[in-house]
Amino acid sequence: MAQSPIKNFRTLNSLLYFLFIVLLSMFFFLGYNQVKDHFQTSNDSTKVYITPDSNFNHVWTAPSDWRMMYLSKEEKELVLYGRELIAHTSQFLGPKGTVQHSSNGMNCQNCHLNAGTQPWGNNYFAVQSTYPKFRARSGTKEDSFKRVNDCFERSLNGRALERDSREMRGILAYIKWLGSDIEKGKIPKGAGIFKLKKLKRAADPMKGKGIYEVKCQSCHQSNGEGILAENGKSYTYPPLWGNHSYNQGAGLYRISNFAGFVKYNMPLGTNYTKPQLSDDEAWDVAAFVNSMPRPKMDLSKDWPDISKKPFDHPFGPYSDGKTEIQHKYGPFVNR
Ligand code: HEC
Ligand code: HEC
DSSP: OOOOHHHHHHHHHHHHHHHHHHHHHHHHHHHHHHHHHHHHHHHOTTOSOOOSOSOGGGOOOOOOGGGGGGSOHHHHHHHHHHHHHHHSHHHHHSTTOSSOOOSOSOOHHHHSHHHHTSTTTTOSTTHHHHOSEEETTTTEEEOHHHHHHHHHHTTTOSOOOOTTSHHHHHHHHHHHHHTTTSOTTOOOTTOSOOOOOOOSSOOOHHHHHHHHHHHTHHHHOTTSOOEEOTTSSSEEEOOSSSTTSOOTTSGGGSHHHHHHHHHTTOSTTOOTTSOOSOHHHHHHHHHHHTTSOOOOOOOTTSOSSGGGSOTTOOOSOOSSOOOHHHHHHOOOSOO
């Protein structure tokens, strides 16, 4: 016998009602989890896949080579020579260099990846647009000539180049070329080194040692001295510490610079779209590498105004009463 239409309608009605409640609670559950995830990733620096920005569309890149046809012949030659010098510095200026012997065997490109064009790979995009500028390290207004020589004296633990040498003119022409399209005063997205969030704890060299052994040692070696190329002129894997590495006055000796560089560029092959280390790991490995011995230079003229020292400059005196150890490893934020 057929059921009455009214009863049918009621069953259908309660079924729909039931479905509605189930869907509603599913939505709430999913929504809550998403919100929760969001807060967890933004607070928890041990997660690896925190990207600097989910929108990579507007990261600045270098001008294409074909545009060099608009440069004069001499200018183009200088730019190309400059690029060679950045990529293969040691061939020209290293201990066995063909031009002179005035640097430690490293190449600028070891730290300024892809000849200074890699997004967040310590590129040169903001140099032409922001120099000359006042820099508190020297307490003077510096032009890019001075800044390039800073890296020769510190990162390459060597001697400054003459302003009118063909090598210096080449390097400056190349840096100018890279900055061709950047408005004066502007810093394009992806320039320089990424600034990581500061840790709430002190960075830990012992933890960093463990990370080094697993993630870095295969190339940079257990003694940190890297591996020379067969021609003995430059490094296949550059040194991270020891006599042939950057000195204690170099930018990488500040652990924030080291951690930001490594997070988005190391182990080799990593870039800003696919980091391998968590923020914590990057800070800890930075603390480890910068606790190892390296060459020294005279820093007595640096930071004439001590209150302008960066938070992680590891040499006193300071204006805030904290110790050198606290300035070297943190914690850099108050709990
Ligand atoms: C050991 C790593 C290392 C090497 C090698 C190195 N640099 Fe640097 N360089 C750095 C770091 C780190 C910074 C950023 C320092 C900072 O922000 O305090 C930097 C900054 C610079 C800047 C300024 C960038 C800006 O946007 O203000 C220039 C120019 C520069 N380097 C040129 C060179 C040249 C030319 C060479 C080769 C002769 C070279 N560097 C070799 C690590 C290195
Ligand atoms: C697969 C080999 C490899 C691994 C693994 C590796 N690196 Fe490197 N690293 C390189 C090479 C090669 C360069 C130079 C890049 C260039 O010249 O283009 C470099 C450059 C560097 C530099 C700048 C140059 C210098 O000598 O100071 C630092 C700092 C660095 N690596 C740190 C690390 C850290 C920390 C790790 C581990 C988390 C690591 N690397 C893992 C190959 C490697």
